[in-house]
Amino acid sequence: MGAMVPKRWAKRAVTRNAIKRQIYGVSVDFESALPVAAHIVRLRSGFDRKQFVSATSEELKAAVRLELQQLFARAATRPSLPAIKNEAP
Numbered sequence: 001m002g003a004m005v006p007k008r009w010a011k012r013a014v015t016r017n018a019i020k021r022q023i024y025g026v027s028v029d030f031e032s033a034l035p036v037a038a039h040i041v042r043l044r045s046g047f048d049r050k051q052f053v054s055a056t057s058e059e060l061k062a063a064v065r066l067e068l069q070q071l072f073a074r075a076a077t078r079p080s081l082p083a084i085k086n087e088a089p
Contacts, residue, residue, distance in 0.1 A: 001027045002040040009046040015055035019064055026068040033076035
C-alpha cells in the first residue's frame with residue numbers, strides 16, 4: 001500500500017502525515033477484501049484549512065476516514081483484472 005499526499009493539497013506536514021496514517025489504518029481493515037496487487041492512494045483535492053483548522057482535529061480524521069472507507073469499499077467490490085503474462089517472443 002502506498003500513499004501520496006502532495007504539498008499543494010495539504011500544506012502542513014502534520015496534515016499530510018495524519019492523512020497518511022488514516023490511509024494505512026483503513027487499508028488494514030480492507031486488506032483481506034482487496035485483490036493482491038500494488039495499491040496506491042493519492043490525494044486529488046485539498047482539505048480547506050478554514051473548515052479543518054487543526055491538522056489533528058477529530059473532524060479532519062473523521063472526514064478522511066469516511067472518504068477512505070467509501071473508496072476502499074468500492075475497490076473491494078470491483079472484479080479483479082486478469083493477470084498479465086510476460087511471454088518472451
